[in-house]
Amino acid sequence: MSPGGPRRTLLPALLTLLLSAALALTTLTAPARAAGPGGSWTVREPGGPRDAVTAVVRLHPADGTLTLTARKGATTVLEPSPLGVVTSAADLTAGLRPLSRHTRQVTERYSMTTGKQLRRTARMTETRFTFAGRDGALLGLVVRVADDGVAYRYVLPGSGTVTVERETSAFRVPGSARAWLTPYSPNYERLYAPATAADADSGAYAYPALFRVGDTYALLTESDVDGRYDASRLAHTQGDGTYEVRLADPAVTAAGPLATPWRTAVVGDLATVTESTLVDDLAPPSRITDTSWIRPGAVAWSWLDGFGAAQRSLAAQQRFVDLSAARGWPYTLVDDGWKTTDWMPELIAYARQRGVQVLLWVHYGDLDTAAERAEFLPRVKKWGAAGLKIDFMDSDSQERFRWYDDILRDTARHRLLVNFHGATLPKGIQRTWPHVMTLEAVYGAEQGTVPAAGLTALPYTRNTVGSMDYTPMGFQFGTRTVSDAAELALSVVFESGFQNFAGSVTAYRDRPELTRFLEQVPTVWDETRLLSGRPGESAAFARRHGDRWFLGAVHAGAAGTDRVPLDFLGGGRWLAEVVRDGEDGGLLRERHVVTRRDTLDVPRAEHGGFAGQVCRYVPGRDTCDRAVTRLPMTALTAGPARTEAEPGGAAGVTGRFGVEETGPATDVRLSLRAPEGWTVDGADPTAAELATGEGLSADWTVRVPRDVRPGGYDLAVRVEYRAPDRPGSGVLRVERPVRVFVPEPGAVYVSDLPFAAERNGWGPVERDMSNGERDPGDGGPLRLGGTVHDKGIGMHAAGEVVVELDGGYRRFTADVGVDDEVGGKGTVAFEVVGDGTTLLATEVLGGADPARRVDVDVTGVRRLTLRVLDGGDGVDSDHADWADARLTP
Incomplete structure (x- = not known):
């Protein structure tokens, strides 16, 4: 959503991987020897066909600088792009001379718990260069080339610590190349927009960045980022196609020897880009040996159906547990707000009885120290929570990546699944830490209005590099920009280990065909195929899970007909079920018996699409649906x-x-x-x-x-x-x-009296409940320091209530403070005013402060004003309670 102490890095295990040849099946070695002042070396994908991906490293003799060029066949997708590193001890960007070059073939086979393809084989040609600088300092350059792209990293040998002040790394794309770019923000929540490589505005851009050169695409990103380094972004000056690599920190310090992240370019046609696993292929292997407890799946998410008020309500969360149980979904996610309640163990027990597991939202700031993690993680695990949605990291710094190292190690130890929001981009993290089910890092559905062109850019950009928590199906929220069938298609088009479906109970009930499909669609895939599409225009995918294929297509533009080739199927006859938009705005399910030689024609609404599933046809079969265990x-x-x-x-x-x-x-x-x-x-x-x-x-x-x-x-x-x-x-x-x-005999409660006037800083003033959100009656119990008060007034700074006393009372009493519902945040001050005279003014009270007892003589007062003021730091979370506010005659 975007609703510590010293750390040890995981460097030893990492360097064992990076600096040895243990993963190579075959090693081809050129003897280490001195070379001339310049040189050019080509690294080619394994088996190199005529249109092979190649990388050319050149050492320029005039100044000893390095560049890397990337080609797909005869097409140059990256023009000579500068390489080099400046450390606190040496400038390794010029005056370099070659020392050695070693080439090997790398083959790795591994399995994932999430993603577009669960079982993978990575084949790459790796060449390791060693260069010496003017002062004798050494620079290692490792280049890998696969059939789906090029990557390189630097290795700085030696013991002790090394401080990298900057890289001169850059990607130079032909200036006329078509581009799809998103401005950089540390939570990656900005829209993609088209441009050309040279004419894009000056500024910082986020990974992944997509470029088209002729019919070939290059997707720029990075892989294998952890606490030994930081993340980077792209910096561009309008006028040419150069995109410089800029680090998040002014400098990065780590223990030597240091291997930097991989600067990565996925290269090929759009099918290659969308189906590529290169980012994961470059990442370190899983740090978790036993992954049997890691189970992706569909999630019922209530945030877009009530926001914080729904998260504070046990009844509302039980209803979403019931929704999951009725649909056969394994998970329910409770978002921001539950920590101010005391019923979470009860909810988890309720869900367990119904075969549903509960995921819990938590703020990064509640887990940013070892002590906080040591207290919180065992506690929620003891309750029975299945995992965490961790939010608001909002940084790509080295310090934050060290925190990622720590939280992933600790959550793995407690067998808690993880969904990161307000987070960095996936950079191979799901291979190394397979309990990471998804990450946000996207301008997603919770923004309220995501244009169709923005939706159709994401399958070729953000979602290519890892699971993406877009949170589809929130029909009850925001402005609809695509049809119902297109929204349903996102369950296939967008890949995410957790699909956090954001619809309300009513939204699903009103769309029975959509709901039926969502009961069937998985969240992990054995195989992925791009069928058709172009960034910002359309995307159609086929994804296989077991012996069923699932189809999804979404379009930005006019109505028409989707023509879906079925040549990805095997021989024989197949049953294809398609859910599409009907002319009346509802959803239709259609059935076709097809073969791999057929093309499926599906009528499409404006900004529409379709979803479908395909299974083997046998006589008498009329559906591909599998049995789903449902509770009432x-x-x-x-x-x-x-x-x-x-x-x-x-x-x-x-x-x-x-x-x-x-x-x-x-x-x-x-x-x-x-x-x-x-x-x-x-x-x-x-x-x-x-x-x-x-x-x-x-x-x-x-x-x-x-x-x-x-x-x-x-x-x-x-x-x-x-x-x-x-x-x-x-x-x-x-x-x-x-x-x-x-009630106490004879007591007169202010909340029972008519208000002569009232105003409130957020939503209405509430009687006998906390301020809550914007709607009347959406507050929770009046709760101060864990004590519930049945009577009182819930307000928000700046606000006030006026009541007419007509001189009939002697004393006014109340307990005042910031309501527990804001979780320790908020700062307010209280004033009691009688007939224009301030009778009492409290000090500023914070969310962590105990309640303050107010006892005021109101003898003769005709008009009483209860006022709440901002504490001086803005009005965020300033939920103020006049608890047990009463008058004594």
């Missing part, structure tokens, strides 16, 4: 959420339970639980079976004991039921609270 989607409501009753009095309580989807529910019983000593009048209804659309209801009268003490009391409406299609799951239980407040 149910709803339990209890009312009123809060009520008042005098000692010896009574309160009415209602309970309503219904089966909304994927029924039936069996052995159903609805009941009310009250405190000891209270009596409940009314029957507890039961049903042997409730089909979809059926329900139970009950009305109870609760009688309060005469001797009860004033305060708040919790009752609970409970339903118990079973899911017949899942006999091993046992009894499922849901509870909804009802709070009964018993």
